[in-house]
Amino acid sequence: MGNVPLYEAKADLFRTLGHPVRIRVLELLQEGPRPVHELLAEIDVEASNLSQQLGVLRRAGLVRSSREALSVVYTLATPDVAQLLLHGRLILAALWSEQRDLLATLQDTAGSA
Numbered sequence: 001m002g003n004v005p006l007y008e009a010k011a012d013l014f015r016t017l018g019h020p021v022r023i024r025v026l027e028l029l030q031e032g033p034r035p036v037h038e039l040l041a042e043i044d045v046e047a048s049n050l051s052q053q054l055g056v057l058r059r060a061g062l063v064r065s066s067r068e069a070l071s072v073v074y075t076l077a078t079p080d081v082a083q084l085l086l087h088g089r090l091i092l093a094a095l096w097s098e099q100r101d102l103l104a105t106l107q108d109t110a111g112s113a
Contacts, residue, residue, distance in 0.1 A: 016060040021053045030082045035071035
């Protein structure tokens with residue numbers, strides 16, 4: 001990773017985040033550590049698909065796994081992951097707000113034409 005330009009490393013991070021199952025896993029892990037069976041109950045995917053997506057997140061360093069009794073438990077690797085998701089939500093809210101404002105303006109303009 002040392003020789004990779006920062007912009008490429010960021011692009012890799014965002015590619016890793018570019019899957020709905022991975023985002024959902026990270027959202028659920030914001031609430032605290034979760035065993036795989038709980039994640040599976042919350043996310044409507046096959047166990048093999050969830051396992052694959054957890055592996056991607058683990059290799060990227062976004063989550064950590066540990067074994068507790070008969071379960072594998074996942075946690076966010078850093079609270080910064082939760083902050084990234086929060087900022088994603090804030091960006092989407094701002095974009096959607098702008099789109100609503102634009103739509104309202106267009107509707108007002110069409111009504112007066």
